[in-house]
Amino acid sequence: MTTNTAHATAALSPATAAPGPAPATGLDERIRRNPGAHRVLTGDRPTGPLHLGHYFGTLQNRVRLQRLGVEMFVVIADYQVITDRDLADRLAEHTENLVLDYLATGLDPERATIFTHSSVPALNQLMLPFLSLVSVAELSRNPTVKDEIAHSSQSAVNGLMFTYPVHQAADILFCRADVVPVGQDQLPHLEVARTVARRFNDRYPRPDGSGLFPRPEPLLSAAPLLLGTDGGKMSKSRGNAVSLSADEDTTARLIKGARTDAERRIGYDPVARPEVSSLVLLAALCQDRSPETVAEEIGDRGSAALKRTVTEAVNEHLRPIRTRRAELAADRGHVRQVLRAGAERANAVAEATLAEVRSVMGSV
Template identity: 85%
Template sequence: MTTTDRATTDRATTDRADADRADAELTATSVLTAADLNADPGAHRVLTGDRPTGPLHLGHYFGTLQNRVRLQDQGVEMFVLVADYQVITDRDVADRLAEHTENLVLDYLAAGLDPERATIFAHSAVPALNQLLLPFLSLVSVAELSRNPTVKDEIAHSSQAAVSGLMFTYPVHQAADILFCKADLVPVGQDQLPHLEVARTVARRFNERYPHADGSAVFPRPRALLSDAPMLLGTDGGKMSKSRGNAIPLGADEDETSRIIRGAKTDAERRITYDPTGRPEVSGLVLLAALCQDRLPEAIAEEIGDGGAAALKRTVTESVNEYFRPLRARRAELAADRGHLRQVLRAGAERANAIADATLAEVREVMGAV
């Protein structure tokens, strides 16, 4: 065996050991419980965000936006990223990027995020954040990126004929998003845990390779705050998605909402029941009404009973329009002043740049690159 072959084998062995350790950590110290968070919310810094690829919908609201506002109101320090650079991970061009970016901020503010308490900023406005990608890439092997299940799934659903380098290194870019501001907490679903493990691995390896002179670590190892929000199905019975045309946009008016719900898929059984496994389409509509009314879905289904699909859709339409009426009014008011949306992004970028510049300077110092 040559020296090169031996080094490759040793690295592969190390990578596998790290992967095994990461798998063990997924059920151990990498997840923060709600009780831990509630004990001292002000001690935590959260990084979260979205790609500006189109309008946010009700699935985003109940899945993430509502929780972000709750964390903000608890006193958690919030960093909310508009991931405009990551739009081109799985598509050839960033279509209507400026418009989608402003509309994303519009949805954030309408939902209740407060730019005085949450730092809202865009990738492209923070150069030092993106510079961290280079040293971070040196800490992760090609084999590890190839094994990442979330990357595999995103590649499988990509609209591109070939996998771009940006798509392949997506988890490391997300590690830079998280670590530039030294966030210690990231709200994620179970399917996003592999991405967060990459950030934890990058932080650990960087700290081991480049500690401060006193031995202290540069980066915290971020932990997951697992979401217990239910996943809303789209009007076709599949996952609600911006790209699948099966969603109800947050900015939809009452007539558009009614039209979308009228076209939702149900089934041939007249009696309405809540059975997510056996009747996913009907149950998805029942769940949406229940979330809007803050009631149990079983109670909603029982109330509709033999009313059939027409009564179900009528209940859902009324529930959604009633619940989102204040949010839509705020959204319309905010939309009249696009300059304010751009000012929110400028102020967020100023704060994010100050933090990113300081972190990059610290990284260069411990690496001996100054």
């Protein structure tokens, strides 16, 4: 699911990535017609560097929405790190690196509220009433939770894992976001947020009968899910991703080791040939071409030619982003100031929402 900062001119800088096309959906059309009527909540857990899956899955959408004029909140979900691991390792470092990735890809702190989860106490207080609205059975059968448990690095799964979707619901609903740019794998979590919003509104209506929370809608990118180099889900924690901050040699090595298949002719068939098709799609996204065109061009030259094409496309596309990121990394004080300013804004919004929640619940 779950936004970012840089100098005010960064979003228009040559180093900024051009946002990819959004899918043609009713929600997207409504946003285009009236961007000021919508609020986005998005973000990431600080468990490592952002990678190409994040970039094409949601980062491009964030930049595009920002440019349209949609109000945006970006949460660095540091508390959520301990849902699936025993320790929150190198948390401060990972948090600052996330901000660098955000800024380098074009997020502008003048137009987006970037903050850490732990810096907004009122946000976390919302999770308690929200938990009362969701059953244990609903939480335990959430497919994203099941997947996270299967890949957990904990010695034993803790209770926070089952509250993870509700934690994310609090992230989304504290600022009353109605749009959440997500990858396909996060849709079950967003459905929990929609359920929480509906049940809260039904149980605790305002005096005029209206609901306090909107039901947030997902906004999927044109490439909601890229496979990792091992053919599985691309993930920061699984060592199968090309990070945005990786150098060109590391990128080449990782792509060279990517899984393909035994068929020499390169084609684009995501169902029958998922690993090859994911690489073809990655090159196409970087070159702003169709995957069919890329596959036809490579033809009978095999997987080695495919990987060379992908490596060149990725490094060319990321070069200005990486240059911008290196410039930003030289001023860590600016990164921290972005987080301070974001926390101040997020706290004001969260405290106002919590006050209204207490009022409709009659707990004031």
